[in-house]
Amino acid sequence: MRVTVLASGSSGNATLFESGASSVLVDAGVAPRALEESLVSLGARVPDAIVITHAHLDHVGHAARIARRRNVPVYLTEATSRAVQLPAQVEEYRFQTREPFEIGALLLEPLPVPHDAANVSLRISDAASSAGLATDLGEPTGALLDHLRGCDVVLLESNHDERLLACGPYPFYLKRRVASSRGHLSNRQAHALLRRLGPRAHTVVLVHLSSTNNTPELALEEARDALSVRVAVHVAPARGTLSVQTTLERLERGGEREAASDTRRRRPIQLSLL
Ligand SMILES: [Zn+2]
Numbered sequence: 001m002r003v004t005v006l007a008s009g010s011s012g013n014a015t016l017f018e019s020g021a022s023s024v025l026v027d028a029g030v031a032p033r034a035l036e037e038s039l040v041s042l043g044a045r046v047p048d049a050i051v052i053t054h055a056h057l058d059h060v061g062h063a064a065r066i067a068r069r070r071n072v073p074v075y076l077t078e079a080t081s082r083a084v085q086l087p088a089q090v091e092e093y094r095f096q097t098r099e100p101f102e103i104g105a106l107l108l109e110p111l112p113v114p115h116d117a118a119n120v121s122l123r124i125s126d127a128a129s130s131a132g133l134a135t136d137l138g139e140p141t142g143a144l145l146d147h148l149r150g151c152d153v154v155l156l157e158s159n160h161d162e163r164l165l166a167c168g169p170y171p172f173y174l175k176r177r178v179a180s181s182r183g184h185l186s187n188r189q190a191h192a193l194l195r196r197l198g199p200r201a202h203t204v205v206l207v208h209l210s211s212t213n214n215t216p217e218l219a220l221e222e223a224r225d226a227l228s229v230r231v232a233v234h235v236a237p238a239r240g241t242l243s244v245q246t247t248l249e250r251l252e253r254g255g256e257r258e259a260a261s262d263t264r265r266r267r268p269i270q271l272s273l274l
């Protein structure tokens with residue numbers, strides 16, 4: 001499965017998951033024209049569906065336009081549907097916050113996460129591998145850790161540095177909102193979750209970084225400190241795309257497959273930063 005972050009941060013979020021003939025776009029915070037340009041440059045098809053995590057504009061803002069322009073259905077929860085109110089012409093499907101569902105060959109497993117809008121993280125799997133996406137959450141939960149432990153690739157919010165947020169230019173009410181248990185995950189909180197991630201993940205992508213209260217260097221330093229050296233760590237750019245693969249090539253030797261951990265140490269991941 002190829003996972004491509006198309007946009008990340010408070011100005012827009014969108015991530016494409018592709019496996020074989022199936023693909024889904026999670027969140028639609030990218031304009032239709034920019035999406036189409038990205039799909040062309042990636043050699044990707046129009047996604048089979050748009051899945052919305054929650055009703056904030058940086059996640060759902062362009063969903064109706066993309067859906068209407070390319071005739072793509074939109075999957076969302078009841079609470080998100082009520083808050084967004086998509087136009088009647090958009091084909092809409094509901095999913096439950098804890099019930100797995102399928103789109104083509106992909107299995108999607110949602111899990112509620114604490115935020116100031118009803119929000120879900122998503123684990124998306126094909127027959128061979130899984131990727132987890134968790135963004136816009138005020139605190140890491142035990143259930144989320146369990147959700148992400150089975151993933152080969154983890155995309156995790158690392159929104160702000162707590163000191164930069166406290167000393168920065170945001171008004172007090174906004175600082176309080178971002179730092180609250182229903183706000184956004186700090187670098188320190190991401191570190192706490194990543195430390196307990198377990199051995200399966202070979203790649204971590206830090207997403208939804210604040211351009212005001214964080215730097216890629218600070219977020220990377222904190223995440224790397226939490227993870228084994230064999231785990232590749234990337235920061236998703238606010239603009240431009242970042243692709244990672246969930247399945248690493250495996251070496252066959254003497255008819256026996258090498259242990260994944262050995263293989264992972266030797267084989268570089270496929271990565272393209274455009
Ligand atoms: Zn957001």
Ligand SMILES: [Zn+2]
Pocket residue numbers: 054056115117136
């Ligand atoms: Zn949000």
